[in-house]
Amino acid sequence: MILVVSHAGDGHLPAVTAKLDEAGADWVLLDTDLYPEPIRIDDGPAGCCLRMDGREIRLRDVRAVWWRRPRPPVITGRSPEVTRWAQRQAFAALDSALGAVSALWVNHPRHNRQAEDKPANLRRAAALGLDVPDWRVTNDPVVAAAFAAGHETIIVKPVEAAYVTPTRSLWTRRLGDSGPLDHIGPEPYLLQQFIDKTEDVRVTVVGTTVFAVAIDSQATTETSVDMRAGDLAALDHQPIELPPRVASALLLLCADLQLQFAAIDLVRDQDGALWFLEVNPNGQWAWLEQLADVPIAGALTRLLMT
Ligand SMILES: Nc1ncnc2c1ncn2[C@@H]1O[C@H](COP(=O)(O)OP(=O)(O)OP(=O)(O)O)[C@@H](O)[C@H]1O
Ligand SMILES: [Mg+2]
Structure with missing residues (x-):
């Protein structure tokens, strides 16, 4: 079984879950907006069982987990302090139960946390031979x-x-x-x-597949320094091939960080060289699929089904 840990409103889910359905995969959504109520957790020496949607999910049956930006547990009707404590309590129980699942994790939250260390990643990327500002x-x-x-x-x-x-x-x-x-x-x-850039390049790594999209961030003043500061969706997006040296260094970086999925930001300078900026272990990608037609959802689906 494939366990999707997220919340029903996440815009990245439908493209993947539709493909899982098409392929006849057995998958279930653990919607964190419904945890800890009405979802029930039952963890003990024999393993953990989640009761949700009239189903019993034994976590030992889970073969792959897609950890797609779950939200904090929802606690209502308590004071702010008690709410925070109860949320931590609910998260700790779920985190521990899921932590015991030996499955393919895309990605394990522990690895996501580790990969959010920007200075460490800049050092890692430089050590792998990438150009780092x-x-x-x-x-x-x-x-x-x-x-x-x-x-x-x-x-x-x-x-x-x-x-x-x-x-x-x-x-x-x-x-x-x-x-x-x-x-x-x-x-x-x-x-x-x-870096005086000619374009931004957003790379999405899924398993060992690398998708790169060049984004014409220099087309408008608002997007020219930080492309998110303007209308990103209005910019031209083109799928590109990365130089093999850069693609393999990025795959090594993901392997180092134990990430099955990563969204990586690069920029191209006036001489055509690519510079590494950062890795987002749980970054957005749906817009790339929409604007540049890169088949990321399909790759994620295949990865989860391996
Ligand atoms: N050293 C740099 N030179 C030129 N542009 C940069 C540089 N660093 C970041 N940018 C631009 O700023 C934008 C965001 O970059 P980046 O992802 O590195 O920032 P961030 O604030 O660390 O992002 P996040 O919020 O994802 O952690 C991109 O458009 C990128 O091209
Ligand atoms: Mg970024």
Whole structure:
């Protein structure tokens, strides 16, 4: 059985679940919006059973897990503190039960967490021979100023997530002459050498298959530094082949991080060279399939069915 751990509203599910149905696969959705109620968990020495939708799912029957951005357990009617505690309690029980499942994980949340370490990934990518823009993580204005002085242009971006609140994001920005870090706060930021790019390249790795899409981010001013800051869907998207050296380094990086799936951001400079920016272990890909016709859902379906 294939277990999809997600929530029913995730826009990435239908393309894959329709293909699983077509192929006659036995799959079930663990919808975290329905956990811990009405879903019931029963874990013990003999293994774990989930009761949901009138079905009993024995986790030892699970052969593959697609961990597609599940949401936190839903607890209602308690104080905010107790809600957080109860959510952790519910998550711990599920996490432990799922953790005992020896299946093909796409991807295991432990590996996702590990792969969210941006500085570590920049070091890993460089060690694999990929071109990586020079970078610093710092909250020291003196260090930031010295770093800026050493490069024509630098950018600032978050060390962790760009989404500050549901309505506010910290997009990648170029730093001008106004003194880096003077106006942003005591928390450290990731500073990076700015790559004067001709396009963004989004790579999706599924198992050992690599899909690359070139995105014409330079077509509009708003998308020219951070392509997410403007209308990304309006930009031209073209499937491309990566140079074999880059594709194999990215596969090695995913193997290193124990990721079956990854969304990787690259940029192409004025000389045609590709630079590694980051790896997103649970990144978005449905828009690439829609705009560039890259068969990612099919590849994921086949991977889950192996
Ligand atoms: N060093 C850089 N030079 C030029 N452009 C960059 C650089 N770093 C990031 N960008 C641009 O900013 C955008 C986001 O890049 P990236 O994914 O690295 O940022 P992030 O904030 O770390 O992302 P996430 O929110 O996914 O963690 C992309 O359009 C990318 O081309
Ligand atoms: Mg990114």
